[in-house]
Amino acid sequence: MANTSDRSKRTDVNTLGEFGLIDHLTSGFELRQPSSIKGVGDDGAVIDNGNMMTVVSTDMLVEGIHFDLMYSPLKHLGYKSIVVNLSDIYAMNAIPKQVTVSIALSNRFSVEALEELYDGIKRACDYYKVDLIGGDTTSSPKGLYISVTAIGQVEKDRVVYRNTAKAGDLICITGNVGAAYLGLQLLEREKQLYLSNPDIKPDLEEQDFLVGRQLKPEARKDMIDVFKKSGLQPTSMIDVSDGVASEIFHLCKQSKVGAFIEESGVPIHPDAQMMALKFQLDPITCALNGGEDYELIFTIDPKDLDKVKYLPDIYIMGEIVPASDGIKLHTKGGNIHDLSAQGWKHF
Amino acid sequence: MANTSDRSKRTDVNTLGEFGLIDHLTSGFELRQPSSIKGVGDDGAVIDNGNMMTVVSTDMLVEGIHFDLMYSPLKHLGYKSIVVNLSDIYAMNAIPKQVTVSIALSNRFSVEALEELYDGIKRACDYYKVDLIGGDTTSSPKGLYISVTAIGQVEKDRVVYRNTAKAGDLICITGNVGAAYLGLQLLEREKQLYLSNPDIKPDLEEQDFLVGRQLKPEARKDMIDVFKKSGLQPTSMIDVSDGVASEIFHLCKQSKVGAFIEESGVPIHPDAQMMALKFQLDPITCALNGGEDYELIFTIDPKDLDKVKYLPDIYIMGEIVPASDGIKLHTKGGNIHDLSAQGWKHF
Numbered sequence: 101m102a103n104t105s106d107r108s109k110r111t112d113v114n115t116l117g118e119f120g121l122i123d124h125l126t127s128g129f130e131l132r133q134p135s136s137i138k139g140v141g142d143d144g145a146v147i148d149n150g151n152m153m154t155v156v157s158t159d160m161l162v163e164g165i166h167f168d169l170m171y172s173p174l175k176h177l178g179y180k181s182i183v184v185n186l187s188d189i190y191a192m193n194a195i196p197k198q199v200t201v202s203i204a205l206s207n208r209f210s211v212e213a214l215e216e217l218y219d220g221i222k223r224a225c226d227y228y229k230v231d232l233i234g235g236d237t238t239s240s241p242k243g244l245y246i247s248v249t250a251i252g253q254v255e256k257d258r259v260v261y262r263n264t265a266k267a268g269d270l271i272c273i274t275g276n277v278g279a280a281y282l283g284l285q286l287l288e289r290e291k292q293l294y295l296s297n298p299d300i301k302p303d304l305e306e307q308d309f310l311v312g313r314q315l316k317p318e319a320r321k322d323m324i325d326v327f328k329k330s331g332l333q334p335t336s337m338i339d340v341s342d343g344v345a346s347e348i349f350h351l352c353k354q355s356k357v358g359a360f361i362e363e364s365g366v367p368i369h370p371d372a373q374m375m376a377l378k379f380q381l382d383p384i385t386c387a388l389n390g391g392e393d394y395e396l397i398f399t400i401d402p403k404d405l406d407k408v409k410y411l412p413d414i415y416i417m418g419e420i421v422p423a424s425d426g427i428k429l430h431t432k433g434g435n436i437h438d439l440s441a442q443g444w445k446h447f
Numbered sequence: 448m449a450n451t452s453d454r455s456k457r458t459d460v461n462t463l464g465e466f467g468l469i470d471h472l473t474s475g476f477e478l479r480q481p482s483s484i485k486g487v488g489d490d491g492a493v494i495d496n497g498n499m500m501t502v503v504s505t506d507m508l509v510e511g512i513h514f515d516l517m518y519s520p521l522k523h524l525g526y527k528s529i530v531v532n533l534s535d536i537y538a539m540n541a542i543p544k545q546v547t548v549s550i551a552l553s554n555r556f557s558v559e560a561l562e563e564l565y566d567g568i569k570r571a572c573d574y575y576k577v578d579l580i581g582g583d584t585t586s587s588p589k590g591l592y593i594s595v596t597a598i599g600q601v602e603k604d605r606v607v608y609r610n611t612a613k614a615g616d617l618i619c620i621t622g623n624v625g626a627a628y629l630g631l632q633l634l635e636r637e638k639q640l641y642l643s644n645p646d647i648k649p650d651l652e653e654q655d656f657l658v659g660r661q662l663k664p665e666a667r668k669d670m671i672d673v674f675k676k677s678g679l680q681p682t683s684m685i686d687v688s689d690g691v692a693s694e695i696f697h698l699c700k701q702s703k704v705g706a707f708i709e710e711s712g713v714p715i716h717p718d719a720q721m722m723a724l725k726f727q728l729d730p731i732t733c734a735l736n737g738g739e740d741y742e743l744i745f746t747i748d749p750k751d752l753d754k755v756k757y758l759p760d761i762y763i764m765g766e767i768v769p770a771s772d773g774i775k776l777h778t779k780g781g782n783i784h785d786l787s788a789q790g791w792k793h794f
Contacts, residue, residue, distance in 0.1 A: 111557055113557070113558055126579060128565075156598065202505050233503065236506050242589055243587075253482070
């Protein structure tokens with residue numbers, strides 16, 4: 101009988117990390133179809149369809165890893181599972197048009213629970229104007245697994261990749277970061293209190309902003325319209341799912357460049373600032389390594405500075421530099437040190 | 448704190464069945480994008496991309512539900528996970544071009560185990576000439592979950608749906624059925640023996656054909672070429688994943704027709720015939736309800752009979768009739784009774 105455990109050589113997946121593992125497993129695969137323009141390694145894959153490019157992105161959300169049903173209402177979870185995938189499509193400067201949703205669930209979930217989940221999925225589909233066109237529903241021995249694939253479209257000359265930033269480009273971000281992470285800390289704290297004493301009423305301190313950023317994030321659909329209207333073509337783009345620092349690392353690695361980030365240029369919401377201090381955390385660490393903010397980080401040619409300078413919601417947080425200059429953070433205190441990317445390690 | 452178990456009304460998902468559940472959950476969703484041609488309800492969804500249609504299909508494979516690593520080598524599992532999705536694309540008369548693969552796995556899996564899985568995925572990609580363009584790899588608290596999305600292309604006027612069969616059409620199938628199910632019975636028998644006494648050496652009775660049909664099925668890529676070369680446009684098509692009877696029910700329900708199936712027209716391999724008798728099972732029941740054969744069932748206009756009559760591998764197993772005539776099986780013994788679709792109930 102085949103068995104996965106009785107092999108002589110056994111390398112733990114932890115040794116490679118999520119991105120190292122994907123690189124390792126997919127390195128032998130080539131793109132041979134003329135229509136396959138971009139494969140593994142960006143927010144989405146790109147398929148040539150004549151006049152338009154089709155952009156495809158897929159994500160798997162796992163109970164106990166990506167979400168906790170103790171504090172994630174199923175409706176919010178359904179909404180978020182769509183949004184995180186749409187965010188990847190926007191990060192290619194494309195407009196999402198369709199999604200498929202596959203779900204594996206244990207018999208602990210009722211039809212009513214699933215209705216709530218699909219209500220959230222429907223609300224996201226309505227708001228972002230995407231169609232649910234397919235999927236799969238199956239049972240799972242334990243837990244809830246949600247796999248979403250989003251499909252979008254973009255004009256051939258407007259698709260934006262991760263690997264096209266150039267030294268001298270300005271690094272921009274579409275909004276504040278760190279709040280989703282602090283929302284999660286707050287929810288986790290109340291969960292622990294509740295588990296130790298179920299009579300305690302959870303106190304989320306009316307932190308609707310922080311909790312909302314965690315439980316019901318939005319993708320920056322509006323920015324893709326703004327880019328088009330203002331005639332701005334970012335030189336590269338990525339969305340903030342794992343954390344600003346981690347995304348900057350991806351962008352620099354793929355573009356073979358370095359980056360110089362100004363701490364003062366990283367936008368942090370006052371509520372996030374306050375909550376970080378309350379948790380005795382460094383606000384900038386939360387902002388750079390927190391993740392799940394679903395803002396867009398993009399780079400622009402400096403000649404396009406006028407096009408973004410007066411736009412609301414866009415912050416310039418640094419500059420692309422030659423790879424040899426490394427990836428550095430210039431702190432408010434005037435120090436310069438290496439940026440460290442913790443991101444989210446799932447393994 | 449939110450909780451999925453403390454609701455007043457609780458309907459077990461078993462009460463609806465897999466297809467009923469999908470229908471129920473997706474009934475409120477509309478297609479609003481002009482490019483969304485076909486949504487939930489066929490083998491794949493169809494997106495209009497100008498000259499060509501893009502066909503999308505997705506499937507989730509769950510350890511303990513769809514596969515058992517006691518007897519599924521990971522390489523075969525990787526191969527099969529791609530093939531079952533490509534089969535859905537072929538069932539739309541389309542050619543698959545790209546796949547995405549998302550995986551959730553527990554820490555019991557080593558890098559070497561994943562390499563085997565991806566080796567199988569790569570072999571399928573090579574053989575069927577599809578590109579792996581994306582995916583997600585994450586951890587799971589327990590077990591292995593594989594979610595594959597396949598993307599294909601077809602000329603606008605050649606796409607074939609499930610809901611376009613007409614009374615008078617002939618029902619064809621591309622090969623023998625029931626063998627994959629009997630291969631599974633054999634593997635399950637040996638697993639039980641092994642579990643009761645690990646010293647017993649598994650005896651698969653050199654049933655390479657049956658075991659191969661279960662562990663390493665192939666999709667009927669060749670038939671799509673044959674259809675094109677012979678100028679044959681099926682009037683409807685579906686692939687055999689859940690079982691012939693179940694697929695005939697889908698096709699009839701969607702096309703609003705009935706069917707008359709000749710038992711003598713359902714091809715059964717001699718090895719399957721023999722093994723069914725050995726297991727004291729009715730061969731025709733295995734053939735009609737077994738599933739996982741990944742043959743194609745398609746209907747043709749009777750005027751196209753000459754185009755298929757002399758083709759190898761195509762069997763005519765019945766006729767589409769008006770809905771009012773029901774869905775019947777004409778047995779070899781001369782009896783006519785209602786066809787029953789057990790299919791695979793995952794819930």
